[in-house]
Amino acid sequence: MRLERYNFETDKTKMLFEFVSEGPKGRILKRVQYSLTENSDWVYNLAFGDKKLGEDDIDDIIITDNKDSEKVLATVAATVLVFTDTYKNVAVFAIGSTKARTRLYQIGIAKNLEDLQLYFHVFGYYKGKWVEFQKNVPYEAFHVIRK
Amino acid sequence: MNEISIVEVPTIHNVTVNERLNQDAQKLLFPKKLAKANTFLKKAGISKDILNNSTTSKVSHTTDVAHISHLIKTTRLQRNLSVEDLAHLAGVEQNAIIGLETHANDISLQIILKIFQALDAELTFVVTLQK
Numbered sequence: 001m002r003l004e005r006y007n008f009e010t011d012k013t014k015m016l017f018e019f020v021s022e023g024p025k026g027r028i029l030k031r032v033q034y035s036l037t038e039n040s041d042w043v044y045n046l047a048f049g050d051k052k053l054g055e056d057d058i059d060d061i062i063i064t065d066n067k068d069s070e071k072v073l074a075t076v077a078a079t080v081l082v083f084t085d086t087y088k089n090v091a092v093f094a095i096g097s098t099k100a101r102t103r104l105y106q107i108g109i110a111k112n113l114e115d116l117q118l119y120f121h122v123f124g125y126y127k128g129k130w131v132e133f134q135k136n137v138p139y140e141a142f143h144v145i146r147k
Numbered sequence: 148m149n150e151i152s153i154v155e156v157p158t159i160h161n162v163t164v165n166e167r168l169n170q171d172a173q174k175l176l177f178p179k180k181l182a183k184a185n186t187f188l189k190k191a192g193i194s195k196d197i198l199n200n201s202t203t204s205k206v207s208h209t210t211d212v213a214h215i216s217h218l219i220k221t222t223r224l225q226r227n228l229s230v231e232d233l234a235h236l237a238g239v240e241q242n243a244i245i246g247l248e249t250h251a252n253d254i255s256l257q258i259i260l261k262i263f264q265a266l267d268a269e270l271t272f273v274v275t276l277q278k
Contacts, residue, residue, distance in 0.1 A: 011168035013216070016176070018168060033176045038185040041224035043193055045184035047177035082162050087217060089198050095187055097180055125191050141187055145197055 005074040008032075014086040017079040018051070023066030030072065032079045037093065043143070044087070046094045048076055073108035081119060084146040095141040105142060110135045120144040173249055215259065220248045222266045236265035 008019035017032040032048040050064055066072075080092055096102030109122060113135065116122055123130045124139030133142065175181060223233050223244075230248075234241040239258055247262070263270045 007163075009163045009165040009168065011172035012164055012166075013169075013172050014162070016168050016172035017162075018165070031171075031176060033172075035175060035177070035181050037181070037188055040188070041221045042195065042198070043188065045177075045181050047180035047184075049177065049180075091193050091197070093184055093188065093193070095180075095184055097183065121197075125187075128191075130191070130193060141191065143193055 004071055005078050006071060008075060008079060010079075010082065014082055017082070019075050021064075021066045021068055021072055023068045025064055025066045028064050028066055030075075032076055034083050034087075034092070042089060043091045043093055044083070046076070046080065046092050069104065070108070070111070073105075074112070077108075077112065077116065080144065084120075084144075088146070091143045091145050093141065093143040102140065103138070106139055109133060109142060116144070118147075120146055216248050219244070219259075219262055219266075222263070222268050223248075226266055228266070233262065233265060237261045238265075 006019040006021065008017050010017045015034045019030055021028040021030050029051040030048060031051050032046065034044045034046055037043045037045050084090065084092065094105060096105055106124075109116060110133075113122065113133065121144065122133040123143050123145075124133045124137060125131075125141045126137055126139050130143070131137075133139070223230075226233075228236070230241050230244045234244050237244075237258075239261060243258055244262070247258070260270070
């Protein structure tokens, strides 16, 4: 990925990633976690959010706008690379916690589609089926498969 | 066939492993998001055909506990076995299976071999000397 991104750290299983967003609202700890979805042994959900200091749980809905959304999304994309380097033959699924956030993912993927397609097959869910991702289509959810 | 390679392959990113994250990695940090994903995938399941019709869990990367754990769980699910079933077949305690699948640190090779034998899965180790 050629985009600017934050450095990040991971755990030994490479299923949890952590990085610090820096912007007008200060330094915000962010975490990305991959979890197997229900009744599946190969589809992992990608979720990320802010970690509140002193608490175990991550804020599941609110993600602080630190004016660095592109850099944050590029960092999340880089964690997908590391995750799929580790876990082969898996799909990584992503859906926003709100429609607006799904739209933000859509914009982020569209902006970086050429880079993403170097490494992944990218799919979006539209009108009841999974199709190859194309720009300017309002998808409900996404998944990627490593090439 | 499940293949575990211990060949060090080049990675795109050098990522620091932070021991502090190990414990949190075992917790579900985004329960609502996972629930939403599960609900969505019930109506929009992803066909496994997309993986070139491959149903094997082939892992070729640096062996560590996480990868072995992943292989065991994946293979068990492919065999439609519960933890209890596998423990019974392998002649080990259920806690041994649970521990392995949740990335416990101490894994006896003998137990791993028993488990894969019970799963009727061939285990191949590939050793390549680095130049």
